[in-house]
Amino acid sequence: MNETPRWLEAEEKAAWDSFIRMQETLIGRLSRLLQADSGMSASDYIVLVSLTGTSEGRMRLLELANRVNWEKSRMSHQVRRMAKRGLVAREECPDDARGAFVVATPAGYKAIEDAAPLHVEHVRRLFVDALTPNQLSTFARLSQRVSDHMEKQPD
Amino acid sequence: MNETPRWLEAEEKAAWDSFIRMQETLIGRLSRLLQADSGMSASDYIVLVSLTGTSEGRMRLLELANRVNWEKSRMSHQVRRMAKRGLVAREECPDDARGAFVVATPAGYKAIEDAAPLHVEHVRRLFVDALTPNQLSTFARLSQRVSDHMEKQPD
DNA sequence: CTCAAGTGGATGAGATGTCAACTTCTTCGT
DNA sequence: ACGAAGAAGTTGACATCTCATCCACTTGAG
Numbered sequence: 001m002n003e004t005p006r007w008l009e010a011e012e013k014a015a016w017d018s019f020i021r022m023q024e025t026l027i028g029r030l031s032r033l034l035q036a037d038s039g040m041s042a043s044d045y046i047v048l049v050s051l052t053g054t055s056e057g058r059m060r061l062l063e064l065a066n067r068v069n070w071e072k073s074r075m076s077h078q079v080r081r082m083a084k085r086g087l088v089a090r091e092e093c094p095d096d097a098r099g100a101f102v103v104a105t106p107a108g109y110k111a112i113e114d115a116a117p118l119h120v121e122h123v124r125r126l127f128v129d130a131l132t133p134n135q136l137s138t139f140a141r142l143s144q145r146v147s148d149h150m151e152k153q154p155d
Numbered sequence: 156m157n158e159t160p161r162w163l164e165a166e167e168k169a170a171w172d173s174f175i176r177m178q179e180t181l182i183g184r185l186s187r188l189l190q191a192d193s194g195m196s197a198s199d200y201i202v203l204v205s206l207t208g209t210s211e212g213r214m215r216l217l218e219l220a221n222r223v224n225w226e227k228s229r230m231s232h233q234v235r236r237m238a239k240r241g242l243v244a245r246e247e248c249p250d251d252a253r254g255a256f257v258v259a260t261p262a263g264y265k266a267i268e269d270a271a272p273l274h275v276e277h278v279r280r281l282f283v284d285a286l287t288p289n290q291l292s293t294f295a296r297l298s299q300r301v302s303d304h305m306e307k308q309p310d
Numbered sequence: 311c312t313c314a315a316g317t318g319g320a321t322g323a324g325a326t327g328t329c330a331a332c333t334t335c336t337t338c339g340t
Numbered sequence: 341a342c343g344a345a346g347a348a349g350t351t352g353a354c355a356t357c358t359c360a361t362c363c364a365c366t367t368g369a370g
Contacts, residue, residue: 006276008278008279008283011291011292011295012279012283012291015291015298018295019282019295019298021224021298021302022299022301022305025302025305026305027178032328035328035329043356043357060318061318061319069176069180069183070357071357071358071359072318072319072320073320073321073357073358073359075319077320077321077356080321081355081356096318097365098318098319098364099318099319099365100319120161124161125308126301126305126308127171127174127301130300130304130305131297131300131301133166135300137166138293138297139170140170140174142290142293143170143173143177143178144177145286145290146281146282146286147176148285149281149284149285150180150181150184150281153281155188187358196325196326198325198326198327215348216349217347217349225327226327226329227348228327228328228349229326231348231350232326232327232350232351233326251347251348252334253333253335253347253348254335254347255348255349
């Protein structure tokens with residue numbers, strides 16, 4: 001117990017701080033813009049993108065949750081709220097009586113079609129345009145490397 | 156109106172998706188670990204780090220909010236909740252009767268001293284160790300570049 | 311077939327975050 | 341010196357998110 005902690009080197013800490021700061025600013029600004037432009041939260045957006053991106057426009061709740069890396073209860077709450085606003089609907093699942101399909105409603109399609117161009121524009125303006133194509137691809141490669149590394153780590 | 160949106164190129168979209176996915180997984184895992192290890196949220200942690208990192212151990216509420224890029228109301232709520240748990244305390248500000256200082260209590264110092272080594276270890280394990288020193292410095296440089304770019308953008 | 315374990319979801323409580331007022335003070339121009 | 345504008349914080353309402361728990365249905369071992 002009580003071993004000397006392995007603190008981060010100054011450069012490691014600077015790198016971590018730089019990343020955290022960038023990521024918080026970027027995500028924060030995008031979600032506020034999305035809310036202001038389209039009256040939807042980042043969560044609404046990603047759910048609708050996922051749903052409408054499939055040929056069926058419908059998906060099992062848990063499949064949806066896995067696709068965006070959420071816990072099932074988070075998705076359940078989210079779907080309930082979106083259903084109340086008419087963006088999605090629940091459908092019964094014939095194969096598995098426990099299960100439920102989530103479907104994008106026409107209003108959901110309209111909402112995402114209206115919101116997407118604006119959102120993409122902001123992503124381009126704030127993020128993509130900040131880097132050259134080479135830098136962007138490097139950034140993506142390193143992000144992927146971190147993701148791959150995390151997958152091998154417990155917890 | 157109704158111009159054709161400038162969608163992202165396949166590579167741009169892949170880069171964006173890769174970053175978003177990595178960032179959500181990383182932040183999510185770290186905050187869950189922090190909560191489980193030390194019973195504090197990421198918000199508690201960054202507030203205590205900021206406060207205890209100054210020579211005074213105390214800071215104006217708005218200064219604190221600016222340092223971590225939060226809205227003042229978010230900080231106000233956060234400080235109220237942390238005060239209720241005894242981690243920080245409010246103090247009156249002699250110079251400006253509107254203002255308030257936020258101070259870390261002894262319990263706050265103890266909490267952050269206990270939590271920091273564990274948290275740093277997870278940051279190292281999940282993030283720093285995923286990249287070589289060169290890659291890490293590249294990643295930091297690109298993050299900084301995005302931050303700098305965003306600062307010049309309206310909104 | 312039958313029952314225990316597992317799976318798909320739903321739900322309630324409590325912690326957080328956002329937005330829009332609202333209060334109090336401070337500043338500044340005149 | 342005085343009123344308006346702006347700054348520092350607080351607050352309430354409401355949307356989220358997490359965790360633990362619960363329920364109903366499926367599945368697999370025997």
